[in-house]
Amino acid sequence: MLPNETPHDLHVEAAQLEARLQDIRARLAADFYPDTKTAWSAPQDPDTYNHRNNKFQSDSVRSSSLHALLLLSDSALPLGSFAYSSGLESYLAHNKTRRTHTVSSFHRFLRLSIASICSTSLPYVLAGYRQPSNLETLDNDLDASTPCIVAQRASVAQGRALLGVWERAFRGGFAGSEQLHDNHNKDADAGAAVAAIDDFSEALKSSGFDDEDDLGPKGHFAPLWGVVCRAVGLDLQQAAYVFVLNHAKAVLSAAVRASVMGPYQAQSVLASQSLQDTIMKRIRREWHTEVEQAGQVVPALDLWVGRHELLYSRIFNS
């Protein structure tokens, strides 16, 4: 220890170095899609793990994105996701099976639904995160690529809700907070994302309803999700994983309310390793998919979602 250093200084320096290391790892990880095993940061080394867990480190919560991650994965986040079944309701009406087969039929739907959300929307999440300044173009392109009104309404409603949450709740906490000043890189990154959301929000408000072709900004969910995740400091894997997991949660929650399965059964699906593996596999598959290459891998799903409007009675909006 040098004479003019106090233990406190060293602690601060160590914390800063740790934060930098984490940031560099995150940036590395954003470039390469990691192995399934290492994607989620259960520390591999048991010694480090014990060391970390035996003492409380407020810094690790603050400097990491854990807090933001928990907020965004909360099912109480007021996005209105509970109102949408993403085609499940229509699927059940189109594929009437005997009671005993309903659950396995649901598993098929969940599998198809995750594959479909990953092939159609996930590239926009990733692109929104990677290039926040393209938000308006991404929004236009996703709007152009959404083939039916029902899905469009669901996406726009949730996207605008997310924008509302950002403006009314998150912006104050994340956009000007002192933690960002710790780290210049992060500051610039998040700053660009914040600016992109502000610009987009402005464009959304100023675009009237007089546009006859209806081509103004819409506020689709996927690209906004990517940009907001960047603004609150999540890394790209987290942004992608939470996006898909939230989708799975919404579908499962819809299944419970549509009496397909009970709440414990739904939780067990949600907790299962196989669901994690599926999500990981789909994310890995789309990790480098450009938005131009995004497309529907489950054409039948478009039909079910589109025909939701024809249901005699509905409990969901999609």
Add this chain to the structure above:
Amino acid sequence: MRQPAMPIISPFESSIAKPGQGTVVLSLLPPANPTLTTLTYKYPLKLVPRAPGFVGSNGHGPASEESKSLCRPVHLYLLTYGGGLLPGDHIEVSITLEPKTRMVVTTPQGSTKIFKTDPNNRGNMPNVIKGHRKQMPANEHLSDMSQQSLDVRIGRQAALCYLPDPSVPFQHSRYAQIQTFTVDATAKGDQRSSLCVLDWVTQGRTSRGEDWNFRSWRGRNEVWATDEKTGKTRLLLRDSVILDDEDEDLNSDEDEDEEDDDEEEEGTATDLGRDSHSPRVDTPPPQAGLAPMNILQERTRPHGVLGTLILSGPVYDDLGSFLMHQFNSQPRIGSRNWSATAPASALEPSLSAKNNVTWTAARVRAGFVLVKFGAKDFETAKHWLGGLLREEGTVVREFGEEALFSL
């Protein structure tokens, strides 16, 4: 959208044509004389124009007055030698419809057959795809893939009617198709460009028992609006379907020369896919005695043919409204029959089985009407769609019965 005065190019001076490439420009020469000012193509592509036998509309109301002043539709046959695409074939057709012209494009050879990818001929094929389509998927299978790109620029008040036969991908085939339609962004109201595009794909040769057994089929349709003056472009619509057996994912380090293993690999793929969700999956056996479903069958079930119809522009306004009306007046799904004689506990027959065609229509932005359908088989879809288009009558009235050749 008008091109700078284009000289009439001799068809013999075919310096532009690479194999599989073709260019067509349809101009309206005064007073009202639709003329193909450019027509070039090269093997294996063949483009055959047909003198318009059908003359304009037959005089109902004021709209037809105007359409009379427009021009007769020119018919273009899109042909490939052998009636299909071999692995490595790359068809690239570029069509320009100058303002006020009309064109009907059909495929008189019947369905576009996508021949099977022979794993042994990789390496013989050129590895690089030339031309401007840099957005084509850059994967290592590019060389043994069949590809088709169609690029149509539709000027103001011009109209395209493109109702081809479906593409039929054979077992083990790979195919990617990109169809780009560019309309004039500055045209408003009745001046807008019109287009009617059908894109459909079947499960393969049912007579040979093929049932979504190909390797991959990708179809992408895009409509862009371009403002020639400012150079600004905007994507109006993108419809993209990816049917991929995702075999590479699971066997990425295996060479795929062992063709015989494919059946097994597909089985593995399905098993993995199926197991991936539930701790305990009791999927009902699809049909006794059949192999388990591959991933494509699962994603397309219960349909044997899937398709999209895209409509836009003043010429198709009525047709679009008609289809929307037809869609919205379909019987509601799940309404109960309350009459006393109806058996209370009877299971409703599966909807798709009852109607054979499952479809949806949506009026999306910029006045587009997008119809998506799935049907049991090609014949069913053909009769259904042909029936609707004939009943409404716009296509026959504006373009002649020939436009419905494939339906």
